[in-house]
Amino acid sequence: MKIPSIFLIFLFIIFLPFLARKLFNLKENLFEKSKNSILFDDLNFENKTEIIEQGLYYLHNPLEIPQKNTIETVKLLEFIAENGHYKAFHKIGKFYEYGEGDLEVDMCLAKKYYQKSADYGIAISHLKMGLFNSIGKCGEQNQAKALIHFELANLNKSIVAKMILANRAYQGYNSHQSCEKAALYYENIAYQIFENESEEYSFSSKSIKKMHKITSLKEKEKKKKDPNVVEITNETDQKTIHYFNSLAEEGNAEAQNVMGKIYEIGTKTTPQNIDKAMEYYQKAADQEYVPALRNLAIQNLFPDNSKPQNISGLYLLLEAAYRNDTIAMNIISQMYREGLFVERNVMTALSWAQKSAERGDKDGQYISGMILLKEPELGHDYATAMLYFLAAASQKHPFSMYQIGKMYLNGLGVERKSCQQAVFWFKKVAESVVLQKKIIPVEEDVLQGKTIAAINHYEILVEMGFSKALFNLGALYENLDFDSMQKLFKNSPEFQQEFSEFLNNQKNSEKNSHSESEEDFIKKAIEKQRDLKMLKYYTLSAQQEHSLAIKKLGDIYFYGKAVEINYNTALRYYQLSSQFGNYQGSYSVGYIYENGFGNIEKNFDQALKFYNLAKSQNPKASLAINLIKIRCYFKFLFYRPKKAISTFLFDVILSNPFNSPHFIQKVEHFSSRINELGDDIMSFSLDGEQNDPNSKIDNFDLDFPFNFKILFVVVLGVSLVIILIFLKRLV
Template identity: 25%
Template sequence: MYSKGQGVPQSDEEAVKWCTKSAEQGNANGQYNLGNMCKNGRGVPQSDEEAVKWYRKAAEQEESYAQDNLGFMYLNGRGVPQSVQEAVKWYTKSAEQGNASAQFNLGLMYENGQGVPQSDEEAVKWYTKSAEQEDADAQFKLGWMHDKGRGVPQSDEEAVKWYTKSAEQGNASAQFNLGLMYENGQGVPQSDEEAVKWYTKSAEQEDADAQFKLGWMHDKGRGVPQSDEEAVKWYTKSAEQGNASAQFNLGLMYENGQGVPQSDEEAVKWYRKAAEQGDSDAQFNLARKYKNGRGVPQSNEEAVKWFRNAAEQGDSDAQSQLKEMSKKGFLS
């Protein structure tokens, strides 16, 4: 009651006081709650070691939430030496009691082969148990497994079903993937408007891929009125988070003066960021800028470097440019 301020003034210190009394008498719920207070530094100095101590006492009494949290502490090496085997042990104990969080976590361990032999089938088993209890992360993962045909037969319809359940609970990754399904007409009738709806929800939660996609939909006028300004807005948000496709497209907007004042310098800035991440289109455009001395000092050496990077990825235009520069004696 003190922890949540229900019926009394909120006080972490009072909450710790009464949790401690309960925990010291062996009450598993009190031990679990005291572990949380120690883990989060609420009412007591933060201490992973103390958190583990109390989680363990509760976990050994079969308190499923404490078992799940103890698994987390072992997985991340907090307050104990890191051990994926111990993490699996405690996640399993909790999951078998029906704890949805532990079921999801155990699914991740099987999917990634951490502490257990890798098994998509086991991952799906535990994701399903968790998803059926409305865990949004598990619903997303289960949708993804159906989407990719991992551990289950591939099914766009099942993917959409679980993505939708997760997306409606606010999971940004599920919202993005559901947007893709609507854009491509996979498992649902194709709808740019529905795609934009879900991309927007995800983008507003700072998902960089969704921000790029939303920018592209505004850029092309798909599902929304065409708007260079809106395209630039979302490309910028995504690009600043490191999305290479958004960085390249933002470079194009600056080069062409679409939705922003024309600027070769800004175009070069964003092409370079994308090029350094291996985007072949950005590498080609950056090479072109060096070749022509637009936004950067003219440099055949830099032009050749970036044309070559793009050409090695199979860019035919870059390969043609290299042949032309070779004829002029610019290749070393």
């Protein structure tokens, strides 16, 4: 039997969409297979080359990595890592540690890739593995493994690893505490910094010119507060140049000096032109603008190779120095010490450096110290050299800090050697450079709202021994939003274990309407992990006597975060914080005594005492604390009216600075009479029984006899009038 052709056509039309869908899916599968084979199968050389080039581009240009489909980028990086570019493993680990793109934070995967990278000797991956083992990310803490990884990172001259090892030696983490070993680490770090950056203080004509260029940056530092001053660099735009050029044409000496600097340095839009620079410097110098005199002198004394040296620059330099230009003084000092253009004379060199030092110039103080320390003609006056170095160090001069550390280490210019002091000063050098060069870019993370990155970077700073980082890390955890908490803790082994136990308990227990929901449990468990981290870092910071960290521990026990509520422990921490001068701690003590918590009774005297202490510790908070004290007076008016009224009157009247001693004596007498009145009021109740004047507010009987009620209302009215006067005076 033949099937009619019309029927076959009808069937084909019905099944056509189904066949099209099948063919489309087959094409997609083949495409995916092809794509995967491009990544992981042996292909021809051209495809591999293209993939590796793309992967290397992402590796060296991380800002170009697309934020969507990050998993594809991970596959790409993994492929190039397996083809010999092992740093890509580290990049993948960073993706998972920071939760970049559309990836979730997963410390265990991050650790896996960091370990792969470290196995191939990548120093920064050894550093990360050291941190993971030290902190206990994705597993328990293992300080022995951490130490091995830090040592391996140090072999690759990592300053961060060296600082971590120095801090561990000094604190005795997982090893014998050794100040001497720590001092050697810190000295080595400081020496590397000193060796790389102190060329401007060596003795050659080139370095003196370089010293001029570097120390002239001080002018920019001094003018940073002036919004009209623009720093001239290679990036200076054409509008800025046009602005200064127009001022220079009008005869403005400062603008002429700036134009000279623009032509001396050269910018993207204005090529370097020394002749034009000299022309502008000369115009400004003709108007006796001192910085231009010095700049003109430098160009004459130390010209480029195409121009002859002009000794007349020395006279210009001397003229600038006689006009109190400290940079010129420093250069002249170096010239006399070296014998450049003048006969070598150490005493004259010292004289010029001291003139600069006397004007508060930190470079002049440093140079004076170095001459006294190094020059045998002056008998090595170590004690005076130390004074100069200390003066410069007080202005955060890193090279002076280094010299102070060396002198303490060798016992020069001090009563005795001190390893602790040497460590202190060497560490300051290292820390100042780490912060200035932003080796750990934590400030940018905080400003840009990259909380997870900021936490990871603060953890590095903590390992390096930055004490302030402990408190900042605790504060970051305290203020962490819930989304960031989830990213940080949802994949952590601690949370996963708790969540697994919760699910098992849910299965084993009978279902009822009062059982905790899965969503509520997750929220509580994640917040618990956050609170434990916060407690850890605030405790470590408090151990270093950080007053606000101690106060924060009081808050933790007061509100019961990660611990049970304990008002007595909270009060102890608040009192300790108050002793270290923290006004928030003093206020918190006053608040506890004002309201009474747990078995801590209300205490009017103690509340006022600590409120007044808080006001003295932070005068800016005076208005707020005065209002709190008024609240306190009203509360205790019904609790202890004799004390509330007399203390309030005494406090308000004596706060007037124009009161005479005779008037104050009268106030004290009046206050004592009110106290006596208060005793009469407090001594009797309706039934005639005597009450305890220190009884709690809940037990106090407000039902006075009629005559005492009238007296009480009168006194209350007077006190309200005085309160209004007091508030008016505050405003």
